[in-house]
Amino acid sequence: MAEKSRRAFLKEGVAALAAATFVPKVVYAKGQTEADKHSFSVTPAGNYDVIVCGGGPAGFIAATAAARQGAKTALIEKYGFLGGMATAGFVTPLSVFAFKGDLVIGGIPWDFVKRLEAMGGAFIEWPKANVDFDVELYKLCAQRMVLENGVSMLMHTSLIGCEMDGKRIRKVFVENKNGIEALTAKVFIDTTGDGDLAHMAGVPMQKNPDGELQPASFCFILSDVDTESDLLKKCMYHNGINGPSQCRPVREKLMKLKEAGEDIPDFGGPWFNNVLHKGSVAVNITRIATNSCDNRDFTRAECQLREDIFKFTDLLKKNFKEFKDCYVSACAPQAGIRESRRIVGVHTVTAEEYVNAYHYEDSISRGIHPIDIHASKGTSQTRIDLKQPAYVPYRALIAADFPNLLVAGRCISTDRQALASLRVQGSCMGTGQAAGAAAAMSVQSGKAVQNINTDALVSILKKWGAVL
Ligand SMILES: Cc1cc2nc3c(=O)[nH]c(=O)nc-3n(C[C@H](O)[C@H](O)[C@H](O)COP(=O)(O)OP(=O)(O)OC[C@H]3O[C@@H](n4cnc5c(N)ncnc54)[C@H](O)[C@@H]3O)c2cc1C
Structure with missing residues (x-):
């Protein structure tokens, strides 16, 4: 289909390929070829030695x-x-x-x-x-x-x-x-x-x-946290000098509440990470099984995790004096994929x-x-x-x-x-x-x-x- 369209295009005698409209052989995820279904206007837009896809x-x-x-x-x-x-x-x-x-x-x-x-x-x-x-x-x-x-x-x-x-x-x-x-x-x-x-x-x-993938976690910034407290000072760093970075006292309390029947979603850590600003931490606590390469599944997972972010924030506010005034100042642009x-x-x-x-x-x-x-x-x-x-x-x-x-x-x-x-x-x-x-x-x-x-x-x- 792609080749046929290009030949037809050339027959019409249009010399400049720039701004041409043709049907490319676009290979989509899962190997579908959409060329038979749609006509896209594709603009040739650059020629490079190296193209890098993804700026992480x-x-x-x-x-x-x-x-x-x-x-x-x-x-x-x-x-x-x-x-x-x-x-x-x-x-x-x-x-x-x-x-x-x-x-x-x-x-x-x-x-x-x-x-x-x-x-x-x-x-x-x-x-x-x-x-x-x-x-x-x-x-x-x-x-x-x-x-x-x-x-x-x-x-x-x-x-x-x-x-x-x-x-x-x-x-x-x-x-x-x-x-x-x-x-x-x-x-x-x-x-x-x-x-x-x-x-x-x-x-x-x-x-x-076995289809098992590490879970996705939606990280967020909590502000108005008492980052000068012993609890936070001990767990905000990862050099192992002040003990584990996983915040054990918070983990133990959440586990107890879960065992006692409180509706607490699956979680990891938690980790309260240093973002270089007094009063704010990046929180890694939520977790869900999902496949990031399946759009519908990832959408479902991300919506659930956004709910969980606010649930965990309430739990922290209620149960720990260090978090009593905290609020979600930003959710990451997307849930994290491991x-x-x-x-x-x-x-x-x-x-x-x-x-x-x-x-x-x-x-x-x-x-x-x-x-x-x-x-x-x-x-x-x-x-x-x-x-x-x-x-x-x-x-x-x-x-x-x-x-x-x-x-x-x-x-x-x-x-x-x-x-x-x-x-x-x-x-x-x-x-x-x-x-x-x-x-x-x-x-x-x-x-x-x-x-x-x-x-x-x-x-x-x-x-x-x-x-x-
Ligand atoms: C919750 C969590 C905690 C983690 N903890 C740590 C930690 O403590 N320390 C640590 O070092 N690492 C940690 N990681 C792992 C680490 O963050 C990632 O594995 C790492 O960022 C992967 O780097 P990457 O460049 O391969 O991909 P990514 O960081 O995913 O970057 C990919 C880039 O490509 C772009 N992209 C994707 N698809 C397209 C497309 N079709 N078109 C255009 N652009 C596209 C994306 O927008 C993104 O900018 C953690 C990960 C998660 C999820």
Whole structure:
């Protein structure tokens, strides 16, 4: 249908492809081809070396890295700001950049943290270097970094499809107030968290036989909290110095109320996280089983979680003097997603490799956060602390046979257990940095992403400060 329409278009003798109306072969989620049903006006709107889809921790670092390495780069983001779960999910802190005081995730991710700190927007909790941050300064710092490196930003722009030439992505289709636009690039990076582009392109995804996914949690800011109280001072930080970050007294009270028959929804933690402003904390307490890649299911879950936010706020006000005056000053723009699609890569990182810190010859990033699995139902959580920092191979960022696609962040090729550590933001930034540099190398060498020189990639990453 796509080819036929293009031929018809050419027959009419219209020379300029710009502003053409044709029926693209748009591949939607679940492999539907809508081309037979609808005609869209698609505007060719740009040609790049590298297009990065998704401006979260993995994506804005990947775009910065690709541009720094000389690639003409565009970054597509559905919100009007960068940061992904950090800013759209109020997920704090950024975990973790160091092990026993030594940096593990270095290079552009750490440059970002230091720059945010210099702006007054970050508090680095040593020795693990968990990073508490100001959400608004994070957005500003990330956008400055991306723009200064010459990246073209397309905000308020959703990836909606792609056109394939065999297993090569020819172009992506995006939707924004300009309409539907087609963008071409030599290499694409999927940093959507949910692996949207890889899915649309037909990359096989990790199987999930029992259907179990870590739950979503809708985080929110509570203000007029007594953050100077002992209760809050002890649990607002994640460096382990003042005890666990999970607020045990609140957890125990909520469990008792639940056991006594009070209508208390499933919850995790709770965690009351530092947002650098006296009287305010980012709260991570709600939890629900859902699939973020199913629009109706995610809508249902998010509506329920919004109810739960206000229920938990009332419970805190009633039961704890430290929260008696508190109010919800902001709900995150969306509920936070811990787990969804992951590609089947050339190599899948397993928990066994991960906990044993297996070193691959193409190691391009690290992880040190505990394996941290939240039960999708109930209140439990399983944690396995790592004894040493783990490694991530380049081969986990690429699928076999897809010559111009890389993924980074939450959707790389891991098993569920390894993901439960690698999903944290420092690690996502680390794989983003590697994907960006690798994409630029692929463009410059004209080689498929499977064939780039990984020794040269590692050299570039080390030159930037990566600790490999
Ligand atoms: C409740 C909760 C608590 C967590 N706790 C911590 C913690 O304490 N420390 C920590 O470091 N990590 C934590 N995490 C994990 C971490 O936040 C995420 O795993 C991480 O942000 C993933 O990064 P990413 O860049 O892969 O994806 P995301 O952060 O999800 O970013 C993806 C970006 O792509 C954009 N996007 C998605 N689809 C499209 C599309 N079709 N078109 C255009 N743009 C699109 C999104 O808007 C977003 O900006 C937590 C997560 C949750 C949900």
